[in-house]
Every structure is written in C-alpha cells, then in structure tokens.
C-alpha cells in the first residue's frame with residue numbers, strides 16, 4: 463500500500479494512538495488528533511484519505527465529530543471508520559447510519575485493523591482513478607470540459623489571491639466538417655488527436671492547461687499571462703497548427719487551421735465570472751467571420767471596442 467495516503471487517527475487515549483501508529487506507520491502517512499476539535503481542524507486542513515475515529519471521547523463524541531464532517535463540503539466525502547469499545551448492534555447501527563463506512567471494536571486485533579484500513583484505502587485509490595478518468599476526454603486523452611470547469615475555478619482563485627491576469631483561449635478547427643466529409647470520420651478522429659497532442663505540447667508551463675471542450679473546440683488557460691503574452695502565444699499555436707502536416711490514409715498529407723479567440727481578466731471576485739469565457743468565445747466568432755485561421759483578442763473590459771487585436775494571414779495591423 464502506498465504511503466501517498468494519509469490517515470487521520472482520532473483517539474483521546476495516548477496509548478491507543480501509539481498502538482495504531484505502530485500498526486499503520488508502514489501503510490500510510492499518519493496524522494493524529496486527541497479530541498474532536500483537533501480532528502475537525504486536521505480533517506479540513508490535511509484532507510486525509512481515511513479517518514479512524516474513536517466514539518467515546520470527552521468534550522465531543524465521535525458521533526458529534528462525524529456529524530460535523532458530513533455537514534462540511536470539504537470533508538463530507540472522507541471515509542470514516544469508527545474504532546471503539548462500544549460494540550453493541552445499536553452502537554454499530556448508529557455509527558453506520560451517521561455515515562461511517564466501517565466499524566472496528568476495541569480491543570482491536572491488529573491484523574484485522576490493518577486489513578480493514580488496507581481495504582478502504584484500496585477503495586479510495588479506485589475512486590480516485592475513476593475520478594481522474596471521468597475528467598479525461600475519451601478520444602484524445604487530454605482533459606475534458608468537466609476538468610476545465612474545475613481548473614478554471616482553481617486558477618481563477620489563485621489569480622485573485624495574487625492579483626494576476628488570467629488568459630483564456632477558445633480554439634476551433636476550421637471547416638472540420640469538410641475533413642469528415644472528405645476523408646471519413648476515422649480520419650477526422652485522428653486529426654482531433656493530432657491537434658490535441660500539438661496543443662498539449664504547446665502548453666508546457668506549470669499552471670497552463672488545455673482541454674477538449676467539445677467537438678472540434680479546445681480551451682486553453684494561461685494563468686499569470688497578460689493579454690499581450692497570451693495573444694502572442696495564441697498566434698504561435700495558430701502558426702504551428704497551420705504548418706503541421708497530418709498524415710491521411712490515402713498518403714496525401716492534410717493541412718488544418720485553427721481560429722482562436724482570447725480574453726484576459728484580472729479576477730476581482732471569488733466566483734468565476736462567465737464574462738471571461740463569453741468574451742473569448744465572442745472573439746472566436748469574430749475570428750471565424752474575419753476569414754478563419756486567425757486570432758482575435760477581446761478588448762480589455764475598461765477600454766471597450768476599438769482595441770480589438772487580430773493576427774492571421776492578411777490581417778490588418780490593429781490599433782493597440
């Protein structure tokens with residue numbers, strides 16, 4: 463079992479905490495708490511993968527602790543095993559009804575405690591794996607729209623904390639329908655995979671992110687990058703895709719282009735504003751209408767129209 467896992471052991475008796483530490487120290491990283499208050503604080507700070515919770519403790523009982531854990535969005539999903547001397551059926555029933563995943567009676571039999579902890583950590587591992595898979599796009603293997611929503615919220619908050627700009631680019635393959643119609647759907651799928659890989663390769667700074675938003679549309683996030691930097695980056699991506707030959711089944715290389723719309727905001731409120739995505743999407747719409755294979759950047763919010771920038775073949779130099 464991997465020591466990547468963190469288990470919070472909550473017991474008011476030092477002897478029990480020591481016993482469980484000896485028993486589990488090679489299975490996982492251990493965090494200890496000696497009362498309910500400490501348990502709640504450590505659960506929320508350390509986000510353990512599993513909690514072993516004593517029921518009978520002075521001040522706050524294990525039942526009161528689990529109730530509070532289940533009321534808090536940040537700790538609700540952490541599995542809890544009650545570990546206690548109260549082992550009547552009624553006690554077990556109460557514990558399980560409060561949301562515990564298992565129940566271990568004291569005095570505990572060490573191999574059973576270890577085996578149960580291992581089993582529950584294995585379930586945690588499987589759940590994590592499923593969660594990761596659910597965040598990936600089936601066809602291209604890059605993150606999907608669900609993951610994007612989560613990442614946008616995280617990066618938005620990070621940029622808010624550090625007063626940094628957040629740039630968002632929406633990229634859409636031009637005339638993609640023609641590729642499906644001309645070469646077939648399987649070739650279209652291959653083209654989507656190649657574009658996804660090229661975009662993944664392009665975003666290499668920590669914090670940079672790319673996802674397949676849907677169909678032939680991709681979204682890139684560049685935290686800490688202002689409009690100038692992100693605009694230049696988007697145009698590099700455009701040029702790279704426009705010169706990247708894709709192999710086809712009939713041997714004739716195929717060329718694709720992207721239209722890209724971008725916007726940059728410095729977040730000022732904790733909740734993600736739709737305005738960032740909408741501004742980038744609107745700019746993408748303009749890039750399509752301006753002839754495709756180009757980048758259009760949304761005007762800064764305060765400046766209004768007239769400062770829109772555009773890059774692409776034959777694009778006029780736009781006022782800055």
Ligand code: GH3
Nearest residue numbers: 634635636637638639640642647650651677678750
């Ligand atoms: P535009 O330049 O205006 O974006 O034109 P377009 O042809 O790219 O856009 P349109 O919305 O008309 O067509 C998108 C096409 O993308 C139609 C759809 O069948 C295809 N598509 C969406 N998802 C997939 C996919 O997973 N695989 C394949 N092969 N095609 C897909």
Ligand code: MG
Nearest residue numbers: 634635636638
């Ligand atoms: Mg398209």
